[in-house]
Amino acid sequence: MAGEAPAAHRSALAAPRSGIRVADLLREGVASVAARPGRSILTMTGTVLGCAAFLAIIGLTSTASGQITAQFNELEATSVTVVDTGVSERGEPRYNFPEQVGPLMRGLNGVVDAGVYASLNVSETIAIRPQVDAEASAGSSLAVYGGEPGTLAAAGVELVSGNGMDEFHIQTRQPVAVLGFAAAAQLGIASVVSQPTVFIGNRPYQVVGILGQGGSLPELGNAVIVPIGLGLERYGPPSPATPAHVLVRTDLGAAGLIARQAAYRLRPDAPDLLDSIAPPDWSMITDDVDTSVGTLLLALAGIALVIGCVAIANTTLVAVMERTGEIGLRQALGAKRSHILAQFLVESVLLGAIGGLLGSALGIAAVLIGSVSRSWTPVLEPALPLAAPVVGIVVGALAGLYPSWQASRIPPAAALQRV
Amino acid sequence: MTQTFEQAPPGAVIELDGIERTYPGPPPVPALAATRLTIAAGDYVAVVGPSGSGKSTLLNVIGLLDVPTAGRYVLDGYDTGALNPSERAALRGTRIGFVFQSFHLMAHRTVLENVALAGTYVRLPRRRRLAQAAEAIERVGLGHRSQFLPSQLSGGERQRVAIARAIAGRPKVLLCDEPTGNLDTHRAGEIVALFEQMHTDGMTVVVVTHDESLAGRAARQLHVRDGVVTDAAASRPAWAGGV
Ligand SMILES: Nc1ncnc2c1ncn2[C@@H]1O[C@H](COP(=O)(O)OP(=O)(O)OP(=O)(O)O)[C@@H](O)[C@H]1O
Ligand SMILES: [Mg+2]
Numbered sequence: 149m150a151g152e153a154p155a156a157h158r159s160a161l162a163a164p165r166s167g168i169r170v171a172d173l174l175r176e177g178v179a180s181v182a183a184r185p186g187r188s189i190l191t192m193t194g195t196v197l198g199c200a201a202f203l204a205i206i207g208l209t210s211t212a213s214g215q216i217t218a219q220f221n222e223l224e225a226t227s228v229t230v231v232d233t234g235v236s237e238r239g240e241p242r243y244n245f246p247e248q249v250g251p252l253m254r255g256l257n258g259v260v261d262a263g264v265y266a267s268l269n270v271s272e273t274i275a276i277r278p279q280v281d282a283e284a285s286a287g288s289s290l291a292v293y294g295g296e297p298g299t300l301a302a303a304g305v306e307l308v309s310g311n312g313m314d315e316f317h318i319q320t321r322q323p324v325a326v327l328g329f330a331a332a333a334q335l336g337i338a339s340v341v342s343q344p345t346v347f348i349g350n351r352p353y354q355v356v357g358i359l360g361q362g363g364s365l366p367e368l369g370n371a372v373i374v375p376i377g378l379g380l381e382r383y384g385p386p387s388p389a390t391p392a393h394v395l396v397r398t399d400l401g402a403a404g405l406i407a408r409q410a411a412y413r414l415r416p417d418a419p420d421l422l423d424s425i426a427p428p429d430w431s432m433i434t435d436d437v438d439t440s441v442g443t444l445l446l447a448l449a450g451i452a453l454v455i456g457c458v459a460i461a462n463t464t465l466v467a468v469m470e471r472t473g474e475i476g477l478r479q480a481l482g483a484k485r486s487h488i489l490a491q492f493l494v495e496s497v498l499l500g501a502i503g504g505l506l507g508s509a510l511g512i513a514a515v516l517i518g519s520v521s522r523s524w525t526p527v528l529e530p531a532l533p534l535a536a537p538v539v540g541i542v543v544g545a546l547a548g549l550y551p552s553w554q555a556s557r558i559p560p561a562a563a564l565q566r567v
Numbered sequence: 568m569t570q571t572f573e574q575a576p577p578g579a580v581i582e583l584d585g586i587e588r589t590y591p592g593p594p595p596v597p598a599l600a601a602t603r604l605t606i607a608a609g610d611y612v613a614v615v616g617p618s619g620s621g622k623s624t625l626l627n628v629i630g631l632l633d634v635p636t637a638g639r640y641v642l643d644g645y646d647t648g649a650l651n652p653s654e655r656a657a658l659r660g661t662r663i664g665f666v667f668q669s670f671h672l673m674a675h676r677t678v679l680e681n682v683a684l685a686g687t688y689v690r691l692p693r694r695r696r697l698a699q700a701a702e703a704i705e706r707v708g709l710g711h712r713s714q715f716l717p718s719q720l721s722g723g724e725r726q727r728v729a730i731a732r733a734i735a736g737r738p739k740v741l742l743c744d745e746p747t748g749n750l751d752t753h754r755a756g757e758i759v760a761l762f763e764q765m766h767t768d769g770m771t772v773v774v775v776t777h778d779e780s781l782a783g784r785a786a787r788q789l790h791v792r793d794g795v796v797t798d799a800a801a802s803r804p805a806w807a808g809g810v
Contacts, residue, residue: 163645166656167690176687183675477671480632481732482660482688484653561627564667 194456203511476563500544
């Protein structure tokens with residue numbers, strides 16, 4: 149057939165190909181969603197409520213389980229105390245913690261900070277000028293403690309002056325001291341700027357820090373705290389009546405676990421020499437409530453999400469029917485079936501994503517209102533608010549699949565016949 | 568009747584050879600009988616015929632909106648039977664502008680946005696689309712309405728927006744199915760004037776119409792009856808080309 153020659157020639161040239169820019173696809177989707185704001189909002193309601201409910205339930209549950217109440221504050225909830233038995237296997241006074249408790253404990257997952265504190269047997273006077281003040285300070289209430297930098301951090305007590313001890317002081321047993329606020333007042337030291345020195349007996353200790361008030365170890369208020377290693381070396385082990393303690397500050401909710409691990413971490417060879425005291429497990433008290441009510445609420449949130457999914461699917465299906473003419477028109481302008489599918493999928497995913505975002509905001513608001521109204525500290529896993537829009541996107545995509553597929557199957561000629 | 572494409576006018580933009588369209592039943596409807604038709608570039612063709620005769624079917628096949636059940640169709644030199652769906656869609660989007668009886672404007676988008684939809688599916692940058700849309704809107708005399716919504720326009724103005732959208736991408740062929748069907752005589756006259764202007768500018772215009780006056784002003788008339796297409800000047804076969 150000679151007649152085919154010119155046409156065949158032309159077909160050999162690359163014919164143009166149909167395609168759409170991603171930005172245009174998104175813009176079309178946004179425009180369609182924004183064109184019917186009332187309907188879009190109604191469509192999103194289920195997704196919004198579902199996501200909000202999920203966030204609120206999870207947030208309020210975690211807030212409640214990390215709660216500050218009169219009997220049980222956050223400091224306590226995250227405190228683990230490890231107590232030395234203070235004696236050797238044969239009953240002689242002995243310090244049983246290893247050197248460098250802080251770094252060792254910080255190696256455990258869930259430990260924020262940790263450090264040892266031990267009341268030392270010091271009978272000597274504590275003074276700024278050993279000869280002059282000896283009599284004045286006799287009978288004073290000052291105590292000498294061995295400690296570590298981690299002790300102060302774990303106790304939540306802040307330095308009002310100086311930098312305090314560091315690991316170098318501990319390791320090299322530097323004669324330095326940190327003063328509790330009452331001890332500093334009694335000694336008349338307000339600041340470390342003038343590089344003051346205190347004498348215990350006639351041994352000088354350079355003051356490197358002064359503590360403020362507060363924290364969970366009030367006994368340190370009138371203490372002179374020296375590096376633990378140095379203190380033990382100079383003054384011997386604490387008496388078994390007042391044995392050494394390790395204070396561990398944990399992440400919220402990790403206290404129970406850390407308490408079980410601590411003795412093995414510190415003395416894997418002889419964990420029996422140490423006793424761990426965990427805070428009362430609040431979640432155990434509320435466990436019954438949490439599991440039954442929480443599961444029910446989560447199930448309701450799941451149902452809300454399913455309803456949200458169905459709502460988006462329904463709206464998109466209606467939109468496909470309503471916009472049959474538009475579908476035909478887009479095809480007339482060069483859209484392929486896959487472009488029509490993508491168009492409606494983008495719209496349903498947008499509805500889901502916005503619904504997820506709104507739900508996320510609403511859920512956070514609910515957690516905040518719920519906790520502030522009881523003066524609780526809101527606790528929410530930071531990834532959760534981000535998860536909500538992702539859930540919304542999944543809901544939207546699932547909802548849009550069938551209607552979009554339907555839309556893409558409408559032949560253009562038929563679509564355009566519709567008014 | 569043994570002529571081949573070699574004898575077709577060199578400027579032919581639409582060449583149908585033995586094109587048939589039978590809608591699958593039951594019962595099967597042979598809406599278009601074996602049709603041989605050539606339309607030259609720059610032609611102004613009116614398609615007339617009774618309701619149900621197959622005019623829209625013919626236009627849909629020409630516009631690549633529908634696939635013929637038999638025959639060969641060459642559009643602007645491309646043998647459309649050999650194209651994949653993506654190429655067909657793109658050819659439709661670049662070579663052909665459509666105007667329908669119902670205007671198919673997106674109700675929530677402005678005139679400018681409606682017209683700027685042309686070119687979206689051949690990856691034309693938005694800026695280009697907006698520029699060519701503005702120009703097309705000027706050409707149909709609606710420059711002062713480009714930020715209006717379709718609901719704020721009269722029927723005639725809406726159809727002019729649809730025409731602007733159809734011509735924005737400067738297609739070779741303008742296909743119109745009953746473009747004045749929803750308009751009164753006066754508005755219809757404005758639309759017809761626009762088609763004549765497009766024709767004068769060198770565009771190939773094919774109009775399906777019931778409107779005698781519109782059909783009468785076309786350079787060439789095709790009659791469709793029971794799926795058979797004939798030239799109005801009955802002495803000439805339809806494939807022989809215009810004027
Ligand atoms: N999708 C379809 N399925 C089956 N038959 C169809 C379909 N579309 C059209 N037909 C039939 O094909 C024939 C031609 O239809 P077509 O729409 O081309 O007519 P028309 O000339 O455009 O009519 P009108 O002037 O009323 O628009 C008619 O008999 C119609 O019933
Ligand atoms: Mg028709």
